Amino acid sequence: MNNTAVDQTSSASPVPPPTPIVEQQPQPQPQLQIPHPANNKAEGRLSRLHVVQQSSSINTHNTAVSVVPEPPSPPTSARLHGPFGQMILDYRSTLTYAPITNSNLHHHETNQKDLRICVAVRKRPLNKHHCLAHVPKSKVDLTTYLDNQTFKFDYTFDEKVSNELVYHYIAAPLIDTMFNGGNATVFAYGKTSTMGGDLSSAKTDYSHGIYAQIARGIFHRLLQPQYRTSLEIFITFYEIYCGKVFDLLNNKKRLRVFEDQNGFVQVCDQQEQQVKSIQDVLNIIQHVRGKNQRRVLVTMDMYNGQPVLVKSSQ
Structure with a gap:
């Protein structure tokens, strides 16, 4: 009787539910999206380019992985x-x-004696009219490819670098x-703050x-004992405009240019002015700029030029 009761109780006990089978979800792949040209206010041009990885095997949280180091965060x-x-x-x-940068300055030292001609480019900040873009193309056989241009410079500076660097x-x-005892020349192209000031400042400060x-x-070098009494500094300020040379210290007088018997180009009759301090140099620059002596060629592409510095030594 008791055994029967036990058997009935055992048969009436609920059967445990089967263990659910959990399927392992595949790792999501990086989502690559590009805005449709119709929704792009910049006429279909791309902004900063990023790849966003939703998750990884190491970190289960959503993370953003940038291909190019340290770019700004792009819009979604x-x-x-x-x-x-x-x-x-x-x-x-x-x-x-x-x-x-200033922190790794000494790690980039280069033997300047080996660089008779040195070309450097300084990147200016992008404004709202510019964006970073890659142009996709297709060949006749419909093969897709990217037309990438590569340029080499001795030095490249980003938009955060200072004039001092x-x-x-x-x-x-x-x-x-x-x-x-050698000759040295620095050519500056573009709005490099060569005349003075900071790119991010609305006010021109010639001292920087x-x-x-x-x-x-130069004047710091003249403080050395061997130069104090033997050297003097003179400054000239002329402009090369449309193949002609004009003296900016002498009311834009046109100057004659010829090549001497040694093969060196000489500019004749230019006015020289002695300077004895840094302030004298700044005063001359302000005088030339204040009188609007320098002519600037204004074009439709005036905001698109990239600054380039070219220096040479002989």
């Missing part, structure tokens, strides 16, 4: 997709980003050349320009 609409997006990512992953690499070595820093370096 500016993402990549498709074969062109992957081609862009593959190309940009091969690029290196190692800007010259540019001066250290571009102009400071030329002061040694001059005091060793490349000219002022070169003058400061």
Whole structure:
């Protein structure tokens, strides 16, 4: 009787539910999206390009992985997709980003004596009219490819670099050349703050320009005992405009240019003015700029020029 009761109780006990089978979800792949041209206010041009990885095997939280080191965070609409997006990512992953800064200044020292001609480019900040873009193309056989342009410079400076750092690499070595009896030339193209001031400042401050820093370096060298009584500094200020040379210190008088018997180009009859301090140099620059002596060629592309510094020593 008791056994029967036990058997009935056992048969009436509920059967445990089967263990559910959990299927392992595949790891999501990086989502590459690109905004449709119709929704892009910049006429279909791309903004900053990023790949966003939703999750990884190491970190279960959502993370953003940048291909190019240290770019600004892009808007969520500016993402990549498709074969062109992957081609862009593959190309940009091969690029290196190692800007010259004050902290790693001494690690980038170069023997300037080996650089008779040195070319450097300084990147200006982008404004709202400009964005970073890769242009996809197709060949006749419909093969997709990217037309990437590569340029080589001795130095490249980003938009955060100071005028002091540019001066250290571009102009400071030329002061040694001059005091060793050589000739030195610095050409500056674009709005590089060569005349003075900071790119981010609305007010022109000539004391921080490349000219002022070169003058400061020269006069600092003149404080050395061997130069105090033997050297004097004279300054000329002329302009090359449409193949002609004009003296900005003498009411834009046109100057004659010829090549001497040694093969050197000489500018004749230009007015020289002696300077004895950095302030004298700044006063002359302000005088030339204040009288609007320098002519600037205004074009539709006036905001698109990239600054380039070219220096040479003999």
